[in-house]
Amino acid sequence: MEIGGNGGSTQRYYQHMSSNLDFDINQSGEDGERGEDCGKITINNSLIVNAYGGAGGSGGKYENIAGSSGTGGGGYPAAGIGGGGAGAGAGMHIQGGGGYSPGVCQVTSDGTQFHNGTYGSVPELYAEGNSGGAYFSESKYDNRIYTEPIAGAIGGQGGMNGSDWWKDSGGDGGMAGQGGEIIVSSQATVNAYNGNECTLKETDSGYYYKPLEIFAQNGIHRAVYKNNLWWDVMDTRKITFFEELWGKNNLTAEAYATKIANQLTEMKNVKVKDAYNTTPLKYTYNGKEYDVGYGIGSGAGYIELSNGTYTVAESMN
Numbered sequence: 001m002e003i004g005g006n007g008g009s010t011q012r013y014y015q016h017m018s019s020n021l022d023f024d025i026n027q028s029g030e031d032g033e034r035g036e037d038c039g040k041i042t043i044n045n046s047l048i049v050n051a052y053g054g055a056g057g058s059g060g061k062y063e064n065i066a067g068s069s070g071t072g073g074g075g076y077p078a079a080g081i082g083g084g085g086a087g088a089g090a091g092m093h094i095q096g097g098g099g100y101s102p103g104v105c106q107v108t109s110d111g112t113q114f115h116n117g118t119y120g121s122v123p124e125l126y127a128e129g130n131s132g133g134a135y136f137s138e139s140k141y142d143n144r145i146y147t148e149p150i151a152g153a154i155g156g157q158g159g160m161n162g163s164d165w166w167k168d169s170g171g172d173g174g175m176a177g178q179g180g181e182i183i184v185s186s187q188a189t190v191n192a193y194n195g196n197e198c199t200l201k202e203t204d205s206g207y208y209y210k211p212l213e214i215f216a217q218n219g220i221h222r223a224v225y226k227n228n229l230w231w232d233v234m235d236t237r238k239i240t241f242f243e244e245l246w247g248k249n250n251l252t253a254e255a256y257a258t259k260i261a262n263q264l265t266e267m268k269n270v271k272v273k274d275a276y277n278t279t280p281l282k283y284t285y286n287g288k289e290y291d292v293g294y295g296i297g298s299g300a301g302y303i304e305l306s307n308g309t310y311t312v313a314e315s316m317n
Contacts, residue, residue, distance in 0.1 A: 038180025073099020075196025083177025
């Protein structure tokens with residue numbers, strides 16, 4: 001069983017005609033939807049609970065198909081007890097969307113596949129554009145075509161690129177569902193496992209069953225980036241969105257100084273929030289402190305916020 005929030009959806013794309021003559025069309029894949037927060041969960045008496053989070057989907061895959069468009073990324077795994085996994089970003093034109101596993105860009109030769117929150121074994125990516133970022137690695141690209149792409153950040157940012165007549169980007173991965181208020185009887189037994197790290201076939205190896213070690217559950221919150229394709233104008237994640245998450249005083253000066261890109265030389269990646277660490281989830285019982293460990297807390301996503309709380313109670317009404 002899985003206890004907690006549901007996963008987010010992968011989004012489609014939108015496009016708008018540019019009012020600036022330097023670009024005829026601006027296009028952007030939408031960002032993935034948020035995973036559902038966990039809420040309050042009480043486990044009473046001498047129950048034995050085995051909880052397994054949902055696994056994330058594989059990223060887009062193309063093999064030796066010329067002229068293929070960019071695809072969306074793969075969805076993120078959920079916590080065993082806690083937040084749902086985030087949805088992946090949509091692909092756009094030749095840019096792959098960001099996600100747990102990245103979406104591929106438009107392939108021109110020697111196709112590739114991505115899995116397990118990173119890239120496959122293909123040593124070199126021949127592509128027109130930029131793949132999305134993955135949970136464990138930033139995007140890959142081929143800079144022989146058009147301008148040098150802006151790499152999608154680790155964690156699941158969408159790819160971005162442009163030419164003299166267009167600019168576009170894949171959507172970023174979504175925000176993970178937050179951990180809940182978990183209250184457990186001291187007589188209960190709880191075994192919680194995050195969704196699978198591996199997205200390959202069950203027959204590949206026992207590695208298929210390895211739970212994902214979600215970064216936020218280990219107290220790691222990586223820097224969050226957003227490109228300036230539609231900065232604070234058309235994006236759903238405007239500066240106010242990030243202020244609501246972390247507060248005005250916790251965003252970067254670069255975020256407040258950034259303007260929407262009106263020409264190729266202005267295209268860039270913007271660090272909205274610096275990396276930071278939090279204390280992994282712990283609980284106190286009989287005067288001693290214990291680590292909760294992986295399996296309980298935040299789901300996986302491009303943005304991961306809170307693991308919630310975990311309390312072991314001697315007696316429960």
